[in-house]
Amino acid sequence: MSAFLWNALSFIVALGILVTVHEFGHFWVARKNGVLVKRFSIGFGKALIRWRDRQGTEFVIAAIPLGGYVQMLDERVDPVLPQFHDLAFNHKTVWQRMAIVSAGPVANLIFAVFLLWLMYLVGVPEVKPVVASTQSQSIAALAGVGADEQIIAINGRQARDIRTVNLLLVEQLGRSEIRLTLQQRNSLQVQERILDIRNWQFNPETESVFTSLGINLLLPQATTTLAVVSKNSAAERAGLQVGDTIQAINDQPITAWAEIDRLIKDNPEIPLNIRVLRDGQLLSLQATPELSQAADGFSQGLLGIVPMASPWPEDLRYTQRYGIFAAVNEGISQTWQLTRLSFAMVAKLVTGDLSVKHLSGPISIAQGAGSTASMGLIAFLSFMALISVNLAVINLLPLPILDGGHLMYLVVELIRGKPVSERAQEIGFRFGALVLLMLMGIALLNDISRL
Structure with a gap:
């Protein structure tokens, strides 16, 4: 299945469930308060599937899966016979109407x-937020944040996994400072650092909240072995395969993924002689990075490969289960x-x-x-x-x-x-x-x- 179809299907499933939950909240509370529900629709436009229940509500699954609605009896919208006034939304008390309206978000x-x-x-698999290093003259470095320190709280709120720390740091945007509580990775020593964020610039499109503060987390490192070779890419046309370990490029020995990344980006549309180790044999291949545009607008080379990552340090991983x-x-x-x-x-x-x-x-x-x-x-x-x-x-x-x-x-x-x-x-x-x-x-x- 193509990525487009998979994304579309996942989107329809997720949104369909969430919209159904939302509209069911309105529907259920309306019924409990004696309001006649005329239609319960998931989606808009032409009805694909429809049926009625014993109370006369029409249930609809419509063609455009971008929302839904609950249509109630309301004389502000349509004429209502006197004998049905008690079933109309607008004849309910303010408190009842407030309950019905708020039921969807609730x-x-x-x-x-x-x-x-x-x-x-x-x-839930979690990872401890341990600092590997800080960038020179960054907000974190100026505050004294050091290597092998684990973030355990943000402004007094406990946060012992990367996901929670990430959410709490984003929440601090617009403030003047962040109080980090840190614990040494291999000891019980705890200390606090105050980050001055009055000049904090964070662009979630190009960087993580951690790197924007100058914090490099202890994470698996990219190796020189290929995990992905994209379909119809320059790498695939050159004969590169998943599992290949890059040994040299243009006779320059390779020891880290950063060297591969730099050579590819710096040489768009220029042939590169790549020596790889495959199944114990050395092979020489030639690949020409395609010309692409980086996020900053400048041109760079693109080969279509993704590296394997080294294993997580075992003491950083844990499962949060209750x-x-x-x-x-x-x-x-x-x-x-x-x-x-x-x-x-x-x-x-x-x-x-x-x-x-x-x-x-x-x-x-x-x-x-x-x-x-x-x-x-x-x-x-x-x-x-x-x-x-x-x-x-x-x-x-x-x-x-x-x-x-x-x-x-x-x-x-x-x-x-x-x-x-x-x-x-x-x-x-x-x-x-x-x-x-x-x-x-x-x-x-x-x-x-x-x-």
């Missing part, structure tokens, strides 16, 4: 807890952390601490779904938990076209004792739709530029 948060609970019940009840607590804790981070990122977009060029759209989400699905169940569950939380947070934003906007109107109604005027709501919906379309357009353009 369902996504509960589902995220379930996904994370399942992950920690099975066991029992049935402890996994629930961990799921709630991780969901709260993701929710807090998501709201923090939205706030940083508003304040300008985070650029809108970092927004991701459906193409990036599809790629993320495909890559995590390829990595296995745990990675895919983690991805779905993150997207489920993001879906909840986005829907809670106070834009009138979203659940958060509806809640905002209902809060105003609760305070005033009467609904917001239809004219004000119409203006609000138009404004909300404009903002949402603008953000979606930016995200889609970002996706295309990344491609």
Whole structure:
């Protein structure tokens, strides 16, 4: 199966499940509050599959898998016979309507807890964040962060794996300092370092949050043996194969992957004589790197090879696994952390601490779904938990076209004792739709530029 089809299928599965959970939240609470649900649709456009239940609700799976909706009986939309007024959404109390509107995002948060609970019940492979070195004159180096120190807390919040440390560091964008708690790798000695981040520049498109601070983590190193030779690449045309160990390029002995990387990038469209070791035999091949454009806009060579990595140091790897009840607590804790981070990122977009060029759209989400699905169940569950939380947070934003906007109107109604005027709501919906379309357009353009 091609990468495109795999990404598309993974995207449809992930989004379909998350949208169904979201809309089921609205549906279930509406039914519990005596509202007649006319239609429950997963997707938009032409109905591919449809059926009705005993209460008259039409269930639909539609052709465009980019969302869904729950259509309730509401006399503000369609005429309602007097005998059915009690079944209409607009005739319910403010508190009931608030419960129905908020049920979608809440369902996504509960589902995220379930996904994370399942992950920690099975066991999550984790890696300790140990510093290998710091870059000269970097933020970390100036703060005194040294080699063989493990990060165990960020601003007092415990974080003993790379994934959690990464999330907590990103959350600090826009602040003036970060307080790192570090422990020597082979001792119990603990110390704190204060990172001055007033001039911190972080571009997630080109670097990790660690390297942006000048921290090089202790990770498996790239070897000179090939793990991947891309299809239809210059390397494949030259006869390079997975498992080949590069010994020399243009008679220059090779001892590290960095040397291979440099020679390929510095010689676009120039033939390179490559000596490889294959099954105990030395072979001489000639490969010509293709001309490609780097992220900085400059031209460079591309051969289409990926190196094997050395094994992880055993003392850095561990599996985080909990029992049935402890996994629930961990799921709630991780969901709260993701929710807090998501709201923090939205706030940083508003304040300008985070650029809108970092927004991701459906193409990036599809790629993320495909890559995590390829990595296995745990990675895919983690991805779905993150997207489920993001879906909840986005829907809670106070834009009138979203659940958060509806809640905002209902809060105003609760305070005033009467609904917001239809004219004000119409203006609000138009404004909300404009903002949402603008953000979606930016995200889609970002996706295309990344491609």
